[in-house]
Amino acid sequence: MNAPGRDAAGQGGVHPAVRGPAxxxxxxxxxxxxxxxxxxxxLAAAGSVVAWAATAxxxxxxxxxSPAWTTQTLEAFADTVVPGxxxxxxxxxxAGAVQGPGAVQAGAIDLLRSPxxxxxxxxxGIGALLNTCATAYAVRHLLLLDPLSPSFVxxxxxxxxxxxxxxxxxxxxDRPLWQALCLLVGVAFDTAGxxxxxxxAARSHPGLAWIGFPPPGxxxxxxxxxxxxxxxxxxxxxxxxxxxxxx
Numbered sequence: 294m295n296a297p298g299r300d301a302a303g304q305g306g307v308h309p310a311v312r313g314p315a316x317x318x319x320x321x322x323x324x325x326x327x328x329x330x331x332x333x334x335x336l337a338a339a340g341s342v343v344a345w346a347a348t349a350x351x352x353x354x355x356x357x358x359s360p361a362w363t364t365q366t367l368e369a370f371a372d373t374v375v376p377g378x379x380x381x382x383x384x385x386x387x388a389g390a391v392q393g394p395g396a397v398q399a400g401a402i403d404l405l406r407s408p409x410x411x412x413x414x415x416x417x418g419i420g421a422l423l424n425t426c427a428t429a430y431a432v433r434h435l436l437l438l439d440p441l442s443p444s445f446v447x448x449x450x451x452x453x454x455x456x457x458x459x460x461x462x463x464x465x466x467d468r469p470l471w472q473a474l475c476l477l478v479g480v481a482f483d484t485a486g487x488x489x490x491x492x493x494a495a496r497s498h499p500g501l502a503w504i505g506f507p508p509p510g511x512x513x514x515x516x517x518x519x520x521x522x523x524x525x526x527x528x529x530x531x532x533x534x535x536x537x538x539x540x
Contacts, residue, residue: 335486339410341473345466346415364402366420366443371401373453374478375500385442388450394499404477405485419470430456495521 368386377395379387385395406413420443427444429450433435438447445453460471480486482500489495491513509515533539 335404335477337408338427338476338480341416341469342419342477343411345464345470345473346418353489360417362424362443363417365446367402367416368397368403369443369446369448369453370423370457370474371396371478371481373450373457374475375399375401375482376450377499388453390450394503396482396500399482399498399500400485400487401439401478401481402480404481405474407487409487419474422467422470426460427456430459447492489515 295435299336342416365386369388372387372390372395375396376390377387377398378392379389379397387395405416424444427448428438431444431448434452436448436452437443445456448456457471457475461468461475479485483504484490485495485498485501488498490501491509507515530539
């Protein structure tokens with residue numbers, strides 16, 4: 294399943310700095326970061342997962358899957374949504390379907406386990422449910438899987454992709470879960486949602502680098518002196534304030 298977010302990030306804008314107008318205090322800039330669109334998107338998706346957990350019927354117990362299997366399963370799912378190159382020769386979770394970084398390298402699992410989100414206790418159960426779906430898929434398609442590895446990880450990449458499509462397309466109580474997880478995976482790759490975009494780690498983030506997101510200036514602010522469009526779309530109103538707001 295190809296990642297919808299591998300397009301270049303949009304640039305341009307009227308504000309002199311993304312983290313706040315000229316003269317913003319650090320506290321004001323931090324508030325802007327706290328209420329950024331990517332944070333709202335992340336919290337909304339996480340809320341969907343929590344809402345699913347509150348109404349989900351009993352599934353496989355979380356104790357049925359080990360921490361290592363949970364990690365491998367979620368990595369394989371993230372790699373299906375935004376695929377990337379294998380991290381090493383024996384990598385089983387990342388299928389290596391494409392070259393370049395994918396969601397796993399971009400920190401998708403770190404985002405899911407972020408202390409800022411309420412998802413960590415739910416991940417073993419989600420992993421167990423995904424492996425149950427993968428086992429049922431393998432039975433339907435007469436695929437032989439290694440019982441000593443997570444079922445979803447054992448699926449070849451094209452079958453991972455097809456199963457993920459089924460989970461996203463089939464109406465049912467679990468579809469919002471898979472949709473929210475896909476959104477969170479995309480947030481991790483396209484926006485480094487678990488990091489401050491001005492932090493050193495974010496400046497070398499594989500996803501941001503891949504989509505060509507520009508680095509901030511030396512002061513940690515993003516400035517866009519050129520218009521996003523080839524020309525000025527309208528003349529400036531004489532009463533426009535210095536910040537770009539209408540009078």
